[in-house]
Amino acid sequence: MSQCSVKGITLRGVVCALPQHRVENDYFTGRFDEKTIKDVTELTGVSTRYMAAPEQTASDLCFAAADRLLEDLNWPRESVDAVIFVSQTPDQRMPATACILHGRLGLAPHCQAFDVGLGCSGYVYGAWLVSALMAIGLRRVLLLAGDTSSRMVDPNDRSTALLFGDAGSATAFEYDANAPLCYFDLGTDGKGANFLTVAGGGFRPVDPQATDANYLHMDGSSVFGFTIGTVPKLIKATLEQASTTKDQVDLFALHQANRFILRHIGKKLSLTPEQLPINIDQFGNTSSASIPLLLCADRAEQITTTPTTMLMAGFGVGLSWGAALFKDVQLQCASVITV
Numbered sequence: 001m002s003q004c005s006v007k008g009i010t011l012r013g014v015v016c017a018l019p020q021h022r023v024e025n026d027y028f029t030g031r032f033d034e035k036t037i038k039d040v041t042e043l044t045g046v047s048t049r050y051m052a053a054p055e056q057t058a059s060d061l062c063f064a065a066a067d068r069l070l071e072d073l074n075w076p077r078e079s080v081d082a083v084i085f086v087s088q089t090p091d092q093r094m095p096a097t098a099c100i101l102h103g104r105l106g107l108a109p110h111c112q113a114f115d116v117g118l119g120c121s122g123y124v125y126g127a128w129l130v131s132a133l134m135a136i137g138l139r140r141v142l143l144l145a146g147d148t149s150s151r152m153v154d155p156n157d158r159s160t161a162l163l164f165g166d167a168g169s170a171t172a173f174e175y176d177a178n179a180p181l182c183y184f185d186l187g188t189d190g191k192g193a194n195f196l197t198v199a200g201g202g203f204r205p206v207d208p209q210a211t212d213a214n215y216l217h218m219d220g221s222s223v224f225g226f227t228i229g230t231v232p233k234l235i236k237a238t239l240e241q242a243s244t245t246k247d248q249v250d251l252f253a254l255h256q257a258n259r260f261i262l263r264h265i266g267k268k269l270s271l272t273p274e275q276l277p278i279n280i281d282q283f284g285n286t287s288s289a290s291i292p293l294l295l296c297a298d299r300a301e302q303i304t305t306t307p308t309t310m311l312m313a314g315f316g317v318g319l320s321w322g323a324a325l326f327k328d329v330q331l332q333c334a335s336v337i338t339v
Helices: 034-044 058-073 097-105 122-135 190-195 220-241 259-269 287-298 300-305
Strands: 003-006 009-018 021-024 048-051 082-086 112-116 140-148 166-175 182-188 251-254 308-316 320-329 333-338
Touching: 003 122, 003 220, 009 058, 009 122, 009 287, 009 320, 034 259, 048 166, 058 082, 058 097, 058 140, 058 166, 058 333, 082 097, 082 122, 097 112, 112 122, 122 140, 122 166, 122 182, 122 287, 122 308, 122 320, 140 287, 166 287, 182 220, 190 220, 220 259, 220 308, 220 320, 251 259, 251 287, 287 300, 287 308, 287 333, 300 308, 300 333
Parallel strands: 009 333, 082 112, 082 140, 251 308
Antiparallel strands: 003 182, 009 166, 021 048, 140 166, 182 320, 308 320
16 A cells, blocks of 8 residues: 555654755866756756765764754653654664664653665655654654765766755654644655665675775666656645645645756646745755755745645655655744754
8 A cells, every 4th residue: 555644743843954065066167077067057956065074974964953953842852752764874884873863862762763774755754654653652753864975976977976965854743633634655666776776885795896886876867757757646646645736735845856857847737836946956966855955945934934735755766756745734943054
């Protein structure tokens, strides 16, 4: 079953953390010619991104975001029942980075902690997992989603070096018996697993002569075909499941994969620019953090002052996709910090 609905889950707040190092496109002029940079920029829309310092990890960014979020919400650390870390750039192979974050945040022994190794769809999958945990009795859950994707890109590969940025996020969910139903639609196509890969770093042997095994390899045309063929149908199915029209949705918060893709989806669904914000120009593709970063950087005032119906959709590496629709969301806080 790909679709489900859950009652009693509400979002309380979101904080996103960016590295201090801001990188403009002219940073790449010594590596790529001017025409190449211009062509890639026109396609992807990326003009600026933030890159983590050499000693800085995705968990550092998520820790800073979570620490601020707990302070902003005035949540006692012992009140958190679970922490989920969604990332494809963990600190190390073991233990799970969520366990490390549990200790750094000073959470209680009863608090569950585990990792989810998803990328572009990870934030939506994380929200779905939160809803499942709350359905069995948990009351407060932190969803931490972030990646330092810039570490995985080949600096000489124009299709990835100019596209990705780094960010971390923390989202607080709380059980509320009066919250309206939220809706999820999730899916996977493992036959497309080789469209986005980093072969090195695992336990399956790679060619010892390969010098690029630890770099991200992306089949751009296949990813594009998957996205435009899957995401509009996903959004339509989620709206139908929730008995909601697109005009009743205030905010479509989509994974910031590529400006051309996002505009294509918006045109296909007849969405207005107000409904479908795009901020990939400011931050690049930040993988699992792109949806919460969109909420905090572009729509903080809206979602903290006005009950907002929002549809989130993540899609990409896996191939994996998911959508979540929340009605009448009004957060207590939404902010962006730098660390």
